[in-house]
Amino acid sequence: xxxxxxxxxxxxxxxxxxxxxxxxxxxxxxxxxxxxxxxxxxxxxxxxxxxxxxxxxxxxxxxxxxxxxxxxxxxxxxxxxxxxxxxxxxxxxxxxxxxxxxxxxxxxxxxxxxxxxxxxxxxxxxxxxxxxxxxxxxxxxxxxxxxxxxxxxxxxxxxxxxxxxxxxxxxxxxxxxxxxxxxxxxxxxxxxxxxxxxxxx
Numbered sequence: 001x002x003x004x005x006x007x008x009x010x011x012x013x014x015x016x017x018x019x020x021x022x023x024x025x026x027x028x029x030x031x032x033x034x035x036x037x038x039x040x041x042x043x044x045x046x047x048x049x050x051x052x053x054x055x056x057x058x059x060x061x062x063x064x065x066x067x068x069x070x071x072x073x074x075x076x077x078x079x080x081x082x083x084x085x086x087x088x089x090x091x092x093x094x095x096x097x098x099x100x101x102x103x104x105x106x107x108x109x110x111x112x113x114x115x116x117x118x119x120x121x122x123x124x125x126x127x128x129x130x131x132x133x134x135x136x137x138x139x140x141x142x143x144x145x146x147x148x149x150x151x152x153x154x155x156x157x158x159x160x161x162x163x164x165x166x167x168x169x170x171x172x173x174x175x176x177x178x179x180x181x182x183x184x185x186x187x188x189x190x191x192x193x194x195x196x197x198x199x200x201x
Contacts (some may be wrong), residue, residue: 013175014042021052026101028178030056031069031094033081034123038171054100060092065107069093082109082115084124084154091128103128105193106175108157110166110178121166123157125174127181 018152019026040056043049057068062081063070070093071086079086087105108123109115110193157173159166 008019013172013179013188016047017182018043018046021102022048024182025053027099028102028104029052029054029098029100031090031103031105032056033060033065033090033105033176034110035106035120035167035170036060038112038167039104039106039174040173042175053192054098057094057097065090066147069097081107082116082118082122082124083107084126084156087124087126087154088128091126095128097180101130102178104178105113106170106174108159108166108170110163110170112163121157121161122171123159123173124154124168125157125170125177126154127174127178129181149162 017028028043033148034038037056037058040053040058040166043053050154057064059065059069062076065081065086066073066076069090071089075083075085087107090105090107093103094100094105103127105128106123109118109120111120114120146163155173155177157170159169161169
């Protein structure tokens with residue numbers, strides 16, 4: 001049975017992630033804001049996930065991003081929680097705090113009201129790995145690449161739909177982000193490097 005709102009393809013994405021990470025002998029941790037635990041739920045629905053999944057932090061409140069994940073407090077005060085650098089620091093922070101090889105992060109505005117001056121559907125997803133944060137594929141809904149700081153870039157999404165749809169698409173996007181990265185490394189794909197060089201704002 002699939003998770004509510006996610007298709008069989010999405011479940012295959014999560015299963016593929018678990019298989020790839022297990023084959024590599026690597027682990028994963030997740031930091032979630034707008035998705036509220038949905039990413040972790042999707043991963044742990046896969047049999048054998050315990051071999052690779054370290055755990056998750058649902059840092060819904062802004063101060064938890066600072067106090068638990070180590071996101072810079074001044075950054076949060078100045079830009080709010082919906083920001084590409086916040087996503088980057090969340091991914092890196094959860095990786096560090098939970099002792100994982102890879103960290104995923106989601107932050108954004110699911111609605112129904114704007115937040116931190118950002119419109120509904122603005123989402124940032126990030127992946128932090130052994131070499132820092134990496135960027136991912138050109139999602140159809142992607143607005144562009146936002147600067148994620150010296151250690152990499154963060155995928156910026158502009159999603160449509162209601163609150164539930166935005167949250168589900170955020171789950172799909174962050175899982176695909178890591179799967180593409182792992183698959184690209186395995187096949188010698190230079191996509192991550194290319195997108196970094198060609199990134200926009």
